[in-house]
Amino acid sequence: MSQKSLVDLFITFVGRNWQRILWLTGEHLLISLIAVGITVAVCVPLGIYLTRNERAAPYVIGLANVFQTVPSLALLGFLIFVLGIGNDNAICALFLYAMLPVLQNTYTGIRGVPKSYVQAARGMGMTDFQILMKVQFPLALPVLVAGIRVAMVWTIGTATLASAIGGGGLGRLIFSGLSSIRNEIILAGAIPATLLALAADWLLKRAQEYFNPSARAKRLAKRHGMSAETESNSAA
Amino acid sequence: MSTERIASGDGVVFTDVCKIYPDGTRAVDMLNLDIRRGELVSLIGPSGCGKTTTLKMINRLEEPTSGSIVVGGEDVRSSDAVALRRRIGYVVQEIALFPHLTVAENINVVPELLGWSAAKMRGRADELLEMAGLAPERYRYRLPDQLSGGQKQRIGVLRALAADPQVILMDEPFGALDPISRETLQNELVSLQKNLRKTIVFVTHDMDEAIRISDRIAILRKGRVEQIGTPEEIQTAPGNDFIRNFIGEDRLSQMSPDDSVGMLLEEPWAVAAPSESASAVLERMEENDREFIHVVDPKRGVWLGAALLGRVRRAAVAGKSVVESLSRDRKLYLEDAVLRDVAEMLADRDISIPVLDSGERLLGVITSAGLARLAMNRLRGNRTARAAGEKKEGTR
């Protein structure tokens, strides 16, 4: 098959099946978002909990590490015995798979907040919860978002395997292309999956920048009608 | 045993406080310290002597193992730790301005915890920035990263002042600064303190700093107060070898002609009342072999003059009152007198010099013996120093 004919075939396929591709892309995104959503909802509190119970941390993070290390297809396979086939199974597997970066980054992010800030906050009369919400969490946020970013990109990639256990998403196209040896179908699944991953990465990177303190300070200054001064100033 | 002190303790009062850490470290050992309201007391001592621990027990970042600490008349253990901390300003060496918050937000951490309105907080931040000489419109929305070290620490101090606490704790606040900005901030603190009269507990390991800023200095060693006194007292009469070493021989032998004369004040051997007859006074002077006596109005303590032996004798012969024999030309005022004046006057005529306050009241006298003792203290071993210290007990 020549290069030209692959492109032609691809264009023809997409032309005929664009609605289905779009639908599968949406489904793919939905599965990924749900999986990452659950991961964040579980792992961020869990990571915070671990910073307060350090002795449990190595075990829990070790377990997440195990899930991470098991080949993703094998993990999906195992889960068939537990949850049967379908999207729930896929989401559950993706959740297990995405745990590590979120858990690890929450834990190290919060622990990485210098003790001096925590001490100062306590010395000024913040409660433990206020210290968490006003100091530790905001300072850990860049690390945390970085963890979510990694989890999101991995999940979008791994979600292509979901169709192997009866789930939906762009994996459908890739697997049917593989079994029928039709590269244009593989591409019709692989290209949107890749674009999705890149877009998610870009968006979360923007989010990271948005939460950056200096961006926030600039917004504050602007809101109050002042230009944020960033020029370095003379020493005292 | 010291309950009556607790009642009087308007500032910060430690009574028999011990702190033993869980690992057995005895960080503070039977510490007694009475810091008065409006006073700046420095805690100074070698590393590990328990300065930080002492400070942290005031706002309950550490709990004492035994003993009591009273802040503003209230035992710290009877107040809620969080509420107590919001009532006490706290500045630490690492500055620890929150890097994700703007300057104004950092200043307003405690007001925010106390639920102040946004408008009030904004006004407070501006007011404090102006007080520190930082233009609010320039600095309000800066991040700590965009400040110099000295500016950061200024904000650290403002943050402690924001909710207007009476008591402020400072743990080596200027320790991380270069010598020049350190001195600037020390001077700013002194002038700030002149207006605000906060009760400040200031931990430092820099003796020059302690001398420059403190009303009193407490020298700590192994969790106890080894000596406490005004900077002058500590320098003139170090209690023992340890303190001498700690203060440093350099500093002890440094005596500037521009030093204040306060450290030289002594009780006069006797004073006479203006109503006494010259012959009665003459008798006392001859008995004690003295050449002069100061005459003081017994009601208000106002110095009326010095009576010299020859003139008292003449007045006695004439049967007059002692007032007739007074001379008033030889005197110093505490506010502006320096050692140079004392030395010149004593060289001119070796009799004691009366030192007055601005209301003409007699505060004490300066003798050539006292000046010689001071010189000896600052030049020689500690035995002289201790003797002088005992002698000074009755001073003022």
Ligand SMILES: Nc1ncnc2c1ncn2[C@@H]1O[C@H](COP(=O)(O)OP(=O)(O)OP(=O)(O)O)[C@@H](O)[C@H]1O
């Ligand atoms: N959390 C802790 N657990 C056990 N020991 C401690 C703890 N904090 C301090 N110590 C010990 O208590 C003693 C006094 O410590 P502290 O920090 O009060 O000293 P310091 O006078 O502030 O010293 P430095 O000048 O070095 O800051 C030291 O021996 C120190 O090792």
Ligand SMILES: [Mg+2]
């Ligand atoms: Mg310390």
